[in-house]
Amino acid sequence: MTRIALLGCGRIGRMHAEIIAAHPRAKLAGVFDVHSPSSEEVAVRLGVLQYDSPEAAFASDADAVLIATPTATHVDFIKAAVAANKAVLCEKPVDLDFARARQCAEDVKEASAPIMIGFCRRFDPGHRAARDAHRNGQLGELHQVVITSRDPGMAPDGYIETSGGIFRDMTIHDLDLARFMLDEEVTHVTATGARLIAPALMERCGDYDTVTVILTTASGKQAIITNSREAVYGYDQRVELFGSGGMALSDNHRENAAEVWGQGFTRHAAPLQHFFIERYRAAFVAEIDNFVDACAGTAVPEASLEDGVKALALAEACFRSIAEARTIAVKDV
Amino acid sequence: MTRIALLGCGRIGRMHAEIIAAHPRAKLAGVFDVHSPSSEEVAVRLGVLQYDSPEAAFASDADAVLIATPTATHVDFIKAAVAANKAVLCEKPVDLDFARARQCAEDVKEASAPIMIGFCRRFDPGHRAARDAHRNGQLGELHQVVITSRDPGMAPDGYIETSGGIFRDMTIHDLDLARFMLDEEVTHVTATGARLIAPALMERCGDYDTVTVILTTASGKQAIITNSREAVYGYDQRVELFGSGGMALSDNHRENAAEVWGQGFTRHAAPLQHFFIERYRAAFVAEIDNFVDACAGTAVPEASLEDGVKALALAEACFRSIAEARTIAVKDV
Amino acid sequence: MTRIALLGCGRIGRMHAEIIAAHPRAKLAGVFDVHSPSSEEVAVRLGVLQYDSPEAAFASDADAVLIATPTATHVDFIKAAVAANKAVLCEKPVDLDFARARQCAEDVKEASAPIMIGFCRRFDPGHRAARDAHRNGQLGELHQVVITSRDPGMAPDGYIETSGGIFRDMTIHDLDLARFMLDEEVTHVTATGARLIAPALMERCGDYDTVTVILTTASGKQAIITNSREAVYGYDQRVELFGSGGMALSDNHRENAAEVWGQGFTRHAAPLQHFFIERYRAAFVAEIDNFVDACAGTAVPEASLEDGVKALALAEACFRSIAEARTIAVKDV
Amino acid sequence: MTRIALLGCGRIGRMHAEIIAAHPRAKLAGVFDVHSPSSEEVAVRLGVLQYDSPEAAFASDADAVLIATPTATHVDFIKAAVAANKAVLCEKPVDLDFARARQCAEDVKEASAPIMIGFCRRFDPGHRAARDAHRNGQLGELHQVVITSRDPGMAPDGYIETSGGIFRDMTIHDLDLARFMLDEEVTHVTATGARLIAPALMERCGDYDTVTVILTTASGKQAIITNSREAVYGYDQRVELFGSGGMALSDNHRENAAEVWGQGFTRHAAPLQHFFIERYRAAFVAEIDNFVDACAGTAVPEASLEDGVKALALAEACFRSIAEARTIAVKDV
DSSP states (O other), X not given: OEEEEEEOOSHHXXXXXXXXXXXXXXXXXXXXXXXXXXXXXXXXXXXXXXXXXXXXXXXXXXXXXXXXXXXGGHHHHHHHHHXXXXXXXXXXXXXXXXXXHHHHHHHTTTOSSOEEEOOGGXXXXXXXXXXXXXXXXXTOSEXXXXXXXXXXXXXXXXXXXXXXXXXXXXXXXXXXXXXXXXXXXXXXXXXXXXOOSSHHHHHHHTOOSEEEEEEEETTOOEEEEEEESOOTTOOEEXXXXXXXXXXXXXXXXXXXXXEEEETTEEEESSOBOOSHHXXXXXXXXXXXXXXXXXXXXXXXXXXXXXXXXXXXXXXXXXXXXXXXXXXXXXXXX | OEEEEEEOOSHHHHHHHHHHHTOTTEEEEEEEOSSHHHHHHHHHHHTOEEOSSHHHHHHSSOSEEEEOSOGXXXXXXXXXXXXXXXXXXXXXXXXXXXXXXXXXHHHTTTOSSOEEEOOGGGGOHHHHHHHHHHHTTTTOSEEEEEEEEEOSSOOOHHHHHTSXXXXXHTHHHHHHHHHHHHOSOEEEEEEEXXXXXXXXXXXXHTOOSEEEEEEEEXXXXXXXXXXXXXXXXXXXXXXXXXXXXXXXEEOOOBSOOXXXXXXXXXXXXXXXXXXXXXXXXXXXXXXXXXXXXXXXXXXXXXXXXXHHHHHHHHHHHHHHHHHHTBOXXXXXX | OEEEEEEOOSHHHHHHHHHHHTOTTEEEEEEEOSSHHHHHHHHHHHTOEEOSSHHHHHHSSOSEEEEOSOGXXXXXXXXXXXXXXXXXXXXXXXXXXXXHHHHHHHHTTTOSSOEEEOOGGGGOHHHHHHHHHHHTXXXXXXXXXXXXEXXXXXXXXXXXXXXXXXXHHTHXXXXXXXXXXXXXXXXXXXXXXXXXXXXHHHHHHXXXXXXXXXXXXXXXXXXXXXXXXXXXXXXXXXXXXXXXXXXEEEOOOBSOOEEEEETTEEEESSOBOXXXXXXXXXXXXXXXXXXXXXXXXXXXXXXXHHHXXXXXXXXXXXXXXXXXXXXXXGGGO | OEEEEEXXXXXXXXXXXXXXXXXXXXEEEEEEOSSHHHHHHHHHHHTOEEOSSHHHHHHSSOSEEEEOSOGXXXXXXXXXHHHTTOEEEEOSOSOSOHHHHXXXXXXXXXXXXXXXXXXXXXXXXXHHHHHHHHHTTTTOSEEEEEXXXXXXXXXXXXXXXXXXXXXXXXXXXXXXXXXXXXXXXXXXXXXXXXXXXXXXXXXXXXXXXXXXXXXXXXXXXXXXXXXXXXXTTOXXXXXXEXXXXXXXXXXXXXXXXXXXXXXXXXXXXXXXXXXXXHHTHHHHHHHHHHHHHHHTTSSOOSSBHHHHHXXXXXXXXXXXXXXXXXXXXXXXX
16 A cells, blocks of 8 residues: 655645545555645545645655656656655756756655656547557568647636746657657657747747657658647547557547437537546546555556656757757757 | 346446546446356456345445346346336347346336436437437438447357347347437338257357348338358448438447558558457446436436337347248337 | 449439449449430440430440339339349339239249349348347347437428338338348337327328337337438437347447537537438449459359338338237238 | 640549539640540540540640649640640649749749649638638637648559659648638748658668648648548548647548447448549549639639649659758748
8 A cells, every 4th residue: 555645736736636545556645736725625635644744744654656746846756755765756947047957856866655647648548549559560670659638728818928938848758758659769859839829928938839749760751740838629648659560549539429410410419528637537547546556665656757857858958959949869959 | 326236147237337437427236146256356356245135235325226147037037127116228128038127128118217228329429419410401202221330259159059149139239220310110010030050059149240220111211230250350330321411331440550561451450349348348338427427316317127128029029020030010010 | 344224313323333333343324314415414424324214224234233223213224134144233112012013023033143122221231240240149149139220301292202111111120130130030010100290291192201210020029110201300310229238239330439528518519421322322332343253253142132022021011010009910911 | 714735644644533523613635645545534434535645635626724744844835835824723742843843833933724633632611611710810829739640551553653752742732721811922941751661672772751730820820731642541631720729620531430449449431432533532623613713713723833842842852851851941842
C-alpha cells in the first residue's frame, strides 16, 4: 500500500485524489493547497488529513508526493521531496526555465525513490495500442508520426500570460508523446506559429495560438504536431503512426455512440469528450497505477524527470525555430 | 443522503456497492449475501456493515434496499422491504412466474416509497440520446425500432437451466427497452426461436439460443429484437429508431479508438466493451442517480414494478408464439 | 461478343443500355419501347437499331434479350425469347401471379440458352464480400441474416396501385438476397405489415408501407428483413450476417466521404447514394458481366428463373402470414 | 459539342479518352501517341482518328487539345496548341524547370482560348465538399489545412529518375490543393525530407521519399502536407480544414463498405481504392466537364496555367528549404 501526499487541490489535483482514494494498492495520506478551503473540501470528502504546509507533507510518513501545484513551485517541491526520501509524481512542465529544470534533474540524480513526470498521454489505451502495434512490428520501420492536438477553448488570459507559452504549456504533451512514439531521440526541430485566435493577447505574451512543429531524428524519422488553442468542435486528440509495414491511429473519443440521420444530414448525437479530465480519464488511472508500481519497486516510471527535461528542450527549440525562421539542432539548445 | 442496504454481493451487487459508495448523495448502509465471505469482502473493503440476514437489512435504519439476489427471492424481498417501508431497487426479472410477479405488484400497490426495477439500458447515454431525438421530434412519427442484442458468450449450463429461458432472462431487457422506445403499449407479439449454439442444452431446457421477436402496437409501430446467446466478436448492443422524419441509432462501444491498417487489412485494435458491467457502466451510475432522486422525492423511477410485470408478459407471449407458430395478443397472456 | 436486344427503355432499361454499350464483350443490338420516342432517344444516342415491335427483336439476329418492360409482359416475353432460342435476362418480378410464374418456369424448362432474373443485389460488391466471408468459413455456421432495405421515398400512387404489393415489388429483392445469403431453402415465413406512411393508399390497395419479415430454414437459420417505402434520410441498404464464428456486414454507401464538424455537431457532408441506379451501379455492371459470361457458356447465371419463382413464393407467403396472423409453411403456398 | 484531340495514350490518356467519349457535350476528335500501337488501340476501340504526329492534331479541326504526354513536351505542345488557336488541358507539371514554365505562361498570356492544368484533385467531390463548407462560412476563419497524401507503392526506378523529384512530381498536387483550399497566396515554405523507403535510389537522384511541408500565408494561415511514396495499406488521400468555426474533412474511399468482425478483430473487407485512376475517377469526370464548359465559354477553368506555375514555385521552394534548413520566402524563388 503506497501512501501518497497530494500537493495542490485544483482541478487536476482533485481528480488525482479521487483516483488514488479508489486505488486498491494506494492510500491518499493527506492533501495540501495554499487555498485551504480547497484542501479542506477534499480532506473532508475523502476522509484524509489536511496538511497546513507543504513541509508538513514532506515531514509526514507518506511514501510519495504528488505535485499538482503551480509550475513555479515544481522544482523546489521535487527537491524537498527527494530530500525527504519520498517518491515523486510531478505534473508537467518541470519548470518554465529549461536551464533550471536541467539543473533540478542534476541535483536529484542520486535520488533513491522514483521520480516521475505526469505525461499522462503515454498511458492512454488508444495511443498505447497504436504504439504497441509499432513495437510488435506490425508497422515495420516507423517513418512518420502525426499528432493532432487541439484544445476545446482558449484558457483564461491570466493562464496564458503565465503559461510560458504554448510550446511549454500545451505542445509539451505532444513533444513528449512524439518522443514516446518515435523511440529515437529528436535531433532537429522546425516550428511555425501564428496568432489567429487571440492575436492581441498572443502578441502581448510573445506567444502563438496555432502552431505546427516538425521533429526529425538522426535516421530521418519525422513527427508532425499541429496544435490549436481553440477547436470549437471539441477536444481533438489523435495520433497516427506511419511505417513501412502499415499505419496505426488512435482516434477521438465521443461521449457515446449515438447518431441522428435526417433529410440531408447525418450527425453524431454526442460531442467529443470534453477535455483532458474526461478524455484521458483511463490514462490518469493507468498513470497512478504505474506510479504505485514504481513505488513498490515492481515497475519503472514510464516518464522520467529526464523525459520532462528533454520535452522542455524541444519546446525551447520550437520558440527559437520561429524566431530564426530555420531548423534548430536540439544539441544547440 | 439516501442510505441503501444491499442484498446480494455477486458480480452485479458488488458493482452497485461501489457505485453507491462513490455517490455524493447516497451512502451504502450495509450488505448481505447468503455466502457470508462475499458480503464480508465488500463490507471490509468499503467500510460498511455486514448484515447476517436479509431481515437485519429490513430492520435496519436504511432508507432503501437494493435487491441483487437470485430471481426466486425477488418477490418476497420486495414485499418485505415494502412492509418495512423502504424504497426498493430490484434487479430484473421480477420473477420467472408471470402470475406471481403480477400478484406481487398488486400486493404492494399501496407502497409509499418508490419501487424500481433495474432496467439499466433505459439509462444508457447512447440509447437515451436516440430516444431523446425521437422525443424531441427529430424523427417525426416513429415507425420501427430495431434492437440488436447479443451476449459475448454462453452463460454456464447451471445458469441457463434456472434462468427461466432466454425471453425471461436475456430478451427481457430488450422487451423493456422496446417499450421504452415505442412509447405506446405493445399489443401483439410474434417470436421465432432456434437452437443453433447449444442444441442439446436448449432442447433439455425447452429454451432457445437464437431468437427474433416482432412486437407491434395498436397504431402499427413495430419493434424487432434479434438475440443470440453467443457473439464471438463481442457484446453487440445496438438500437435503431426509424421514423417519418429520420433515423436515430445507438451504436456499439469499443474499449478505445485505435486502428491498425496494413497490407490488405484495416482493423480496430480494441474489442467491443466486454459485457454489461463495462458496456453499461454509465447506465448503472445513472440508474442509481435516478433511484436516489426517487428516494429523495425529486424524481419518478424511470422503470417501475409495473414495467417489470409488463416485460414479463411480453416474455410469456414470446414463448407462446413459438409454441403455437402464431402471433399472440398480449391481452390474452 | 454477345449481341443483346433491349426491351423497355425506362429508367432501368436506359441504364442497362449504357452498361451494355460500354461492355467489352457485349454489343447492344437494338432497342424497343412501346413509347417509341424513348427507344428512339436511346437508339440515336448509342447508335443502335430501333425495333418497331418486340417481335422484331425476337426475330433479329441478337443472341439475347434483356426484358425491362412492365411486369405484366415478362412471362410472354420470356416464352417468346426462349421460342426464338435467345438467352434471357428479365427484370424482377417474373410475374405478380405466383402460379403463372411457376407455369412459365415449367414451360421453358427445356430452354437451351440461359435464363436469368435481374436480382442485382446478389452482385453488389459489398453484399458479396459479406457472403464471401461466410462461404470462406470466416463466420462459422450461419445463424441470422439481417437485411435493412428502405427506399428514399414513396413511389407514385399509380406505381403502388399496380405493383402487386410491397412484398412482390420491393421486398422481393430482399427475399432473394436472404435466400442467396442463407444458402439453405426457406421453409417458414412470418410477416408483419403496417400502414404508417400513406395509410389511405395502402388501405385501398390492400398493401403495406412498413413491413418486417422473418424467414426460417429447416435447420433453424433465421433471416430478418425490415422494409420501409420511405426513409427521408436516404436509400438505406444494409446486410448483416451473423454466425458462430463471427459477423459480416455490408454497410451503406455515401456520395463521398466528407464531414463537417462544428460546435455541437459532426455530420457527413454527403447523403447516401440516392437510389438503386446510383447505389447498385457496380452491381448492375457485374450482373451484365455474369449474363454475358453465361451467354458465352463460361458461367452459370447467378440468379435463375427458378430463383425468381421461389422469391415470389416467399412474397406470397408474406401476404398470407399477415392475413392469418401466423407462420406460413412455404410448401403450402 | 467540343471536339478534343488527345496527345498521349498512356494510362491517364486512355482514361481521359474514355471519359471524353462518354461525355454528352464533348467528342473525341482523334488521338496521338509516339508509340503508334497505343494510339491505334484507342482509335480503333473508340472509333476515332489516329493522328500520325502532334502537328496533325494541331492542324486538325479539333477545338481543343488534351496534353497527356511526358512532361518534357508540355511547354512546346502548349505553345503549339495556342498558336493553332486551340484550347488546352495539360497534365501537371507544366515543366520540371520553373523558369521555363514561367516563360511559357508569359509567352501564351494573350491566348484567346482557355488553358487549363490538370489538377484533378480540385474536382474531387469530397475535397470540394470540404472546401464548400469553408466557402459557405461553416468553418469561420480558416486556420490550418492538413493534407495527407501517400501513394500505394513506389513508382519504377526509371520514373523516379526523370520525375524532377517528389515535390515536382507528387507533392505538386498537394501544393496546388493547399493553394485551392487556403484561398490566399502562400508566402513562405518550410520542408523536411527523408530517404526511408529507397535510400540508395533517393540519394542517387537527390530526391526524398518521405516529406513534410509547411506552407504559410501572409495572414498566418498554415497548410501542412505529409507525403510518402509508399503506403502499403493503400492510396491515402485526406484533406482536413480547420477554422475558427469548425472543421471539415474529406476522408479516404474504400472499394465497398463491407466489414468482417470475428473473435478479437473487426476489419474492413475492402481496401482503399487502389490509385488515382480509381480514387479520383469522379474528379477526372468533373475536370473534363469544367474544361468543356470553359471551351464553350460558360465557365472559367478551375486551374489555370498560372496555377501550374505557382505550384512549381512552391515545389522549387521545398527543395531549397531542405537544402538550406530554413524557411524560404516564395518571392525569392
